[in-house]
Structures are given as structure tokens and as C-alpha cells.
Amino acid sequence: MLRRWIENSDWHIIRLLLCNPSLRVAYIDEVEERVGGKVHKVFYSVLIKAVENLDQEIYRVKLPGPAKIGEGKPENQNHALIFTRGEALQAIDMNQDHYLEEALKMRNLLEEFNEDHGVRAPTILGFREHIFTGSVSSLAWFMSNQETSFVTIGQRVLASPLKVRFHYGHPDVFDRIFHITRGGISKASRGINLSEDIFAGFNSTLRRGNITHHEYIQVGKGRDVGLNQISLFEAKVACGNGEQTLSRDLYRLGHRFDFFRMMSCYFTTVGFYISSMIVVLTVYAFLYGRLYLSLSGVEEAIVKYAAAKGDSSLKAAMASQSVVQLGMLMTLPMIMEIGLERGFRTALCDLIIMQLQLAPVFFTFSLGTKVHYYGRTILHGGAKYRATGRGFVVRHEKFAENYRMYSRSHFVKGMELMVLLICYRLYGKATEDSVAYMLVLGSTWFLVASWLFSPFLFNPSGFEWQKIVDDWDDWNKWISSRGGIGVPAVKSWESWWEEEQEHLLHSGFFGKFWEIFLSLRYFIYQYGIVYHLNLTKESRLGKQQSLIVYGLSWLVIVAVMIVLKIVSMGRKKFSADFQLMFRLLKLFLFIGSVVIVGMLFHFLKLTVGDILQSFLAFLPTGWALLQISQVGRTLMKAVGMWGSVKALARGYEYIMGVVIFMPVTILAWFPFVSEFQTRLLFNQAFSRGLQIQRILAGGKKQK
Structure with a gap:
């Protein structure tokens, strides 16, 4: 009854609380203006108020151009700042919620601007948060406890006595007059200010501001509840x-x-x-x-x-x-x-x-x-x-x-x-x-x-058998799919693999140097394994023999790269029209490689243990070659070996995926593992929902 009365009430104060006039801030208006006999496009940031389904331009600010300087959130905050009124401004995120009883304390909080907080008056008022998503799952509970610790003990100590509290994305209240004359409440530069909130705190402190923390008021906050x-x-x-x-x-x-x-x-x-x-x-x-x-x-x-x-x-x-x-x-x-x-x-x-x-x-x-x-x-x-x-x-x-x-x-x-x-x-x-x-x-x-x-x-449902089967089919399809222009990373392994190397494209000299330098550890590891083979220990030549075996191990790696290059060339020439010839080529290369490697092992008198140790040596070495080849991407493309690098990378990804997927599959064979996981990690309501989903899914399949 009370809710219906409030919704149907004509009282102005209630209408103001329920349906505040629609104000849209930082709306970009594009206008053509004639300057010096020529028509130019001019851009304005406009404050718009919707009245009776019409928009009456209230206020506009001319922009230097259409260029986007930084990320959307800080740009919107700094744009909206010029349209605000008053002396204080609260920055509250989408995942935060002001409780009504806490909002009544806002008057007391604003008075803190006039209180004595040391040598300088406060410019940012901080306060604690209440995490209300902690009961969803164990992960949500861990994050809730972690956040509670950070926004109580952490923020309290940072403000006093350490005096190094900044703005960490909390619903802090800013001294609007102070910040509007010092660059705004966010740093919008795309290159360096991804965490625009803490840079606002840096900016305030560098300009003789004072940031405080108060315990008597809090705001609700929803934390992330899934691992991803x-x-x-x-x-x-x-x-x-x-x-x-x-x-x-x-x-x-x-x-x-x-x-x-x-x-x-x-x-x-x-x-x-x-x-x-x-x-x-x-x-x-x-x-x-x-x-x-x-x-x-x-x-x-x-x-x-x-x-x-x-x-x-x-x-x-x-x-x-x-x-x-x-x-x-x-x-x-x-x-x-x-x-x-x-x-x-x-x-x-x-x-x-x-x-x-x-x-x-x-x-x-x-x-x-x-x-x-x-x-x-x-x-x-x-x-x-x-x-x-x-x-x-x-x-x-x-x-x-x-x-x-x-x-x-x-x-x-x-x-x-x-x-x-x-x-x-x-x-x-x-x-x-x-x-x-x-x-x-x-x-x-x-x-x-x-x-x-x-x-x-x-x-x-990470250990539910049917989902494991579906996951394997999906992953196998993804890793086998060819990339191309317009193919997203979620559809093709090649597109994802290209995206994973984007950071190397704009990296500087020192970044690439350290990437190569850190990859050299695999080669030292390879030499240590080869040096420890039974062949080198029993030989009279000692170190000379180990160097020979080390060199032969590199010949094997080079041979693998050549084989991959031949397969890549054969795919381009024969795979479309001559499927049989292409498969015969791959079979011939496989048999030839096995024979040559077998003869090499027989000539060197390597045991089964030596072969397994050699595999442990070659596996990281091939990965090191991949890392270095990705850094030298331009050179590898120039010599025509990029296709071989891509084929080798796909093989490594497949091996790694199988090694990780096998233990998960084995555990999924036992039904009690999935039940135990659900009850251990999630609350009762969510666990019951998962069980109902399984029953409904089973009923549909039986039909």
C-alpha cells in the first residue's frame, strides 16, 4: 500500500526523488559553422534536460575537436564537472549504492570540509564501503573479506598517521572548487593514466591538498563474484x-x-x-x-x-x-x-x-x-x-x-x-x-x-562430465580454426595468438631485449640436461662429447622447423585440390623423421632414459625459439619462416591444453567430485539452482 501511494503521489518532493528530470551530461553535438567563408565542423559538449519528450539545450561548451583523449570514464567525469553546481561533488561508481539511512549522514560528512584536519583543509573526504555480494560464493566471500580489510584498516591507516591516502575508486567526496581549478577529478590521458582514480589523489596531494578518511558513514558496493x-x-x-x-x-x-x-x-x-x-x-x-x-x-x-x-x-x-x-x-x-x-x-x-x-x-x-x-x-x-x-x-x-x-x-x-x-x-x-x-x-x-x-x-560445474565433453569439442574446434581478417579471437586460435603478441608490436628496444634475454634460460637448461646424459658421462671425451650431442640436439630442432616449413608450403599448394597428395606428403615426412631420429639415437647409443631426458631438454628449447621468433616477427616473415613458427606454436598450445585438460577429465569421471565442488564453493541457493538445471537438462535429453 505504501509503495503504491508513493508511486501515485503528486507531492513535489516525492516526484523529485522518484523521477528526477532527465539530465544528460557530456552529449557531443556536431554543428557546421561558417568561418572565413569556409564551412567547418565544430563540436560542443552539451547539457540536455528532457521536458515533455523534447530536448531544450541548456548549456554548451565548445570542444577543441572530435579526438578522444583518454578512456571513457575519466573523460565523462571531467566533462560533467563543468556542468555541476555547489562546492562538493561525490564520485560514485556503477557498482556502488547509497543506503537511505547512510545518505542521511551526508550533511555531517560535508561539514568535515570545515573541520580542523591538520595544516591543510581537506580536499577529498573518504569513507568506508560495505560489500554486499559476499554470500554468493566462496570467491565472492574472499573478495569481500579482502575489501573489508582494505577499506577499513587500510584506508584508516593510510589517512592517519601515514598521510598517504589517495583516491582509490571509492565513493569519495571532492572539494569541487579545489579540483575544477587543478585539472579536474580524473586524469584522462590514455597512455599512462589507466587507473585514473588514484591519479586524482596524486594530483590533489601534489597541489597541497589533504585527503581524509571517516568511519561513521559507508556506501554499499558489489564486488566481482566470478573468477574471470x-x-x-x-x-x-x-x-x-x-x-x-x-x-x-x-x-x-x-x-x-x-x-x-x-x-x-x-x-x-x-x-x-x-x-x-x-x-x-x-x-x-x-x-x-x-x-x-x-x-x-x-x-x-x-x-x-x-x-x-x-x-x-x-x-x-x-x-x-x-x-x-x-x-x-x-x-x-x-x-x-x-x-x-x-x-x-x-x-x-x-x-x-x-x-x-x-x-x-x-x-x-x-x-x-x-x-x-x-x-x-x-x-x-x-x-x-x-x-x-x-x-x-x-x-x-x-x-x-x-x-x-x-x-x-x-x-x-x-x-x-x-x-x-x-x-x-x-x-x-x-x-x-x-x-x-x-x-x-x-x-x-x-x-x-x-x-x-x-x-x-x-x-x-567445472567437473560435470557433459560440460567437460562439450568444452573439449569447443576447444578442439577453436584451436583447429584458421584465422583471417575479421575473425575474432573467440572463434580462432590464430586470431587469438596474433592478439597475444600485440604488446610486442609497440614495445621499445629494452622491452624486446629483456624478452630475448629472459628466454636464454631455456638454452642453459637444455645444455645442462644434455650434459647429464649417460652417453656424455660414460664417454672418455667428456665435455667434447657433450658439445657434440648439444650440437646434434640443435640439428634435430632445425630439422623440425624445416619439416614444418615443408608442411606449410604443401598446405598452400596441395591442400585445396590435392588432398591425397598432401596427406601422403605428411605421411612421408613423418616416417622419414622417425627413421632419421631413430638412426641418430642408435648411432649415439642413447637409452630410453636418455631419450626421455632429451625430450625434457627439447621441450623448453622449442618454446624459447618461439618467444624469440615472436620478438623478431618482421625478420621471420622476411625469411618466410613465420608459417613454421605458427605451426610450432599451435603444436605447443595443443600439448599444453591436453596436459591441463587430462586431470580435469579424470576427476569428472567421478560424480561426487562435481557435487563436492558445488557445495564447497557456492551458497545453498546457487547450489540448488545448479542441481535443478541438471535435472531439467536431463529431462530434455530423455525426451
Whole structure:
């Protein structure tokens, strides 16, 4: 009754609340004007009010031209700023919602502009957010707790005592007069200001502003609830932090802050991402170093020396290290905040439930997302806005979609680390005992498993057999499809593969140099494996023989490239009209390659173990050649080898896809796995909805 009365009421105040006059801001109006006898197109930004289905131009501002300077959101904010009135302005996003009872406190918040907050008057008023999407799934709950920690403890401490709080996309209230005379509330440059919100805070602080935080008012906020949404958001933020690292704004802040405020600014902006990158680089350095020591024989000598002197203290230290590496310390700030607000018993229960719902797996996977996109932006630039949707998106993502999204950021790195771990298990002398091996490398195996299988573990119906079958058909069709002009990346592997190299097209000299330099690690790894073959160890020639075998291994790789080039040429000439001849050509090349390789192995007297070790050596080397060829794309096209590079890349993608897909398929054979996943990761209402969908789908198929 109350709702109907409100909707039918003629009271002006109620009509104003329900149907505010339609004001459209920053509408671009194109007009032809005659200047000096010539007609020119002139562009205006227009404020329009709709009255009785008619538009009465209210106010217009002439623009310098039709060029789009930056991203849509910051440009719209700065355009709309000139049409606003009053002395304060709230910047609120689409995924934020002002509660009525909280809006009543806005009068108190605005009075903060007149309060004493230190040497300078406040220019941006910040306040906390309430995440209302935490009950959808475990991922949404993890993000809700993470955000709660960030916008309470984090923002509170950033504002006081650190005095380094900026504008982080929260519904902050701006001093309009201050910002309209200092470049607006957003930085709209497309090249460097992807995270336009924090640059508004940088801009305010550099111009003698003061940014505060207040606890007595909050705004509702809907966080991303699906893994792909979360990853896109974190990719965007990581790219933005890469741009901040390269920006003049952060450089100027660092020069003008005192030492303590400078360090606080570093560790609360780009320092977190730099630390994350150092963690991952340390894992790589640790594994490559241990493998090098084992392959060179140095590790064996160290083990013998340690055994003679006694190494019980070292083993105890490694055992305690493995406990710390579980990431317990990273959760302490969040647990303290929940304990202060809702009680420590609730905080302890939440901690236990988060561990049971695989929170460490999710946060380890999230680490890979941050490091990949931050590092790519630092090396090559080219950050772009990634639309996450921010909707209620909890649906099954196909295997091809997950592969496209996480192939370069997680799967490739996870496969490399897995190969290193396997090789160290084969050649390592310090951890021949399984217990010692797990104490030293158990956390690394956990990282590999998280990077390779999290997209399927947190995917709704990720282990349902029928969806697995459909996903395989879809992925097989996608990876086999040829690209071309106008073919999108979601339809063809070739189009996606071309898009994945776009960052190299506009990369500078140093970006390309470091891309090639980092790929050289695969060649050192290859030589270490070849040097360790039984043939080279038993031969009297020693190092000379290892060099010969190393050279022959390169001959095999060159032969593979030549075969791929012949197949590529044969496809162009015979595949359309002479299908039989093309297939005979491929059969002849396959048989010839097997015979030649077999004769080579027989001549060198290689055992089955040597052959498997050689495969472990060639696999990363071929990937290194692919990486270097992509950097030198222009040269490879000039010599006519780009088709061979593309064919080799497709083969690697297929192998990687099969290796990742096999464990998921095996788990999907057992029906209880899918049921367990649904009940573990999603709330009861969503779990019931998935079960009803399966019943309805089964009924339709039976009909």
C-alpha cells in the first residue's frame, strides 16, 4: 500500500526523488559553422534536460575537436564537472549504492570540509564501503573479506598517521572548487593514466591538498563474484600500477615527501606489486639454481660435506619455513579487523572456513595474475581498460575461454615450473628422500597446482562430465580454426595468438631485449640436461662429447622447423585440390623423421632414459625459439619462416591444453567430485539452482 501511494503521489518532493528530470551530461553535438567563408565542423559538449519528450539545450561548451583523449570514464567525469553546481561533488561508481539511512549522514560528512584536519583543509573526504555480494560464493566471500580489510584498516591507516591516502575508486567526496581549478577529478590521458582514480589523489596531494578518511558513514558496493571477473579486475589494477611506476606523478611525490612518508607511499602503492614480482622471481631463481647445482655435480659434493658435518639444524629450519610459507601471516590483518568488529570467535571460525574453502589456492592464483600483468606493463607498456561487467555472473566458463584468459599469465609459467620440479626430482641429490623433497619444494608444487587448475576448481560445474565433453569439442574446434581478417579471437586460435603478441608490436628496444634475454634460460637448461646424459658421462671425451650431442640436439630442432616449413608450403599448394597428395606428403615426412631420429639415437647409443631426458631438454628449447621468433616477427616473415613458427606454436598450445585438460577429465569421471565442488564453493541457493538445471537438462535429453 505504501509503495503504491508513493508511486501515485503528486507531492513535489516525492516526484523529485522518484523521477528526477532527465539530465544528460557530456552529449557531443556536431554543428557546421561558417568561418572565413569556409564551412567547418565544430563540436560542443552539451547539457540536455528532457521536458515533455523534447530536448531544450541548456548549456554548451565548445570542444577543441572530435579526438578522444583518454578512456571513457575519466573523460565523462571531467566533462560533467563543468556542468555541476555547489562546492562538493561525490564520485560514485556503477557498482556502488547509497543506503537511505547512510545518505542521511551526508550533511555531517560535508561539514568535515570545515573541520580542523591538520595544516591543510581537506580536499577529498573518504569513507568506508560495505560489500554486499559476499554470500554468493566462496570467491565472492574472499573478495569481500579482502575489501573489508582494505577499506577499513587500510584506508584508516593510510589517512592517519601515514598521510598517504589517495583516491582509490571509492565513493569519495571532492572539494569541487579545489579540483575544477587543478585539472579536474580524473586524469584522462590514455597512455599512462589507466587507473585514473588514484591519479586524482596524486594530483590533489601534489597541489597541497589533504585527503581524509571517516568511519561513521559507508556506501554499499558489489564486488566481482566470478573468477574471470576478478582476474580481469586485478589485471586492470596491475596494469595501472605498472603505469604508476613509470609515471611522473609518483616520481614527484617521492621527491617531495619526507623519508617516512615516502616509504609509506611506496609500500602502499607500487611496492606491493614489486614485492609480489620479487617473490615469483625468487621462486624461478631458486629452482633454476638448485637444478644447476644438481646437474653440475656441485650439489652432490655439498651434500656429502653437510652429512659429514651434520645438517639437523638445516632440516629443522626448512620444516619451519614450510609452515610460514602457507601464507598465514598475510591473513592476520584481515583476522584482526573481523575480530575487532564482530568478535574473535567469529574471526577464528571465518579463518578455518576460508582454509576449507581453498582460500590459499585462490590468493596464490591471484598472485600470478598481478605479477604477469604488472611485469608486462613495465616491459612493454600498452595497458588497456578491461571491462569486467561487474554483474551477477556465476556461470560455467568453457575450457577454451579459460585457456585464452590464463594461458600466458598462469599456464605457461606453471608448466615451466612443473618441468623444473620434475627435473630436480630426477637429478637432485639433496632431496632424494621424499620427505625432504616435500619440505623443500612442497610450497612450489602448491603454487604450480594453483596456477594450473584454479580456473577449473573455481568454475561452476567445472567437473560435470557433459560440460567437460562439450568444452573439449569447443576447444578442439577453436584451436583447429584458421584465422583471417575479421575473425575474432573467440572463434580462432590464430586470431587469438596474433592478439597475444600485440604488446610486442609497440614495445621499445629494452622491452624486446629483456624478452630475448629472459628466454636464454631455456638454452642453459637444455645444455645442462644434455650434459647429464649417460652417453656424455660414460664417454672418455667428456665435455667434447657433450658439445657434440648439444650440437646434434640443435640439428634435430632445425630439422623440425624445416619439416614444418615443408608442411606449410604443401598446405598452400596441395591442400585445396590435392588432398591425397598432401596427406601422403605428411605421411612421408613423418616416417622419414622417425627413421632419421631413430638412426641418430642408435648411432649415439642413447637409452630410453636418455631419450626421455632429451625430450625434457627439447621441450623448453622449442618454446624459447618461439618467444624469440615472436620478438623478431618482421625478420621471420622476411625469411618466410613465420608459417613454421605458427605451426610450432599451435603444436605447443595443443600439448599444453591436453596436459591441463587430462586431470580435469579424470576427476569428472567421478560424480561426487562435481557435487563436492558445488557445495564447497557456492551458497545453498546457487547450489540448488545448479542441481535443478541438471535435472531439467536431463529431462530434455530423455525426451
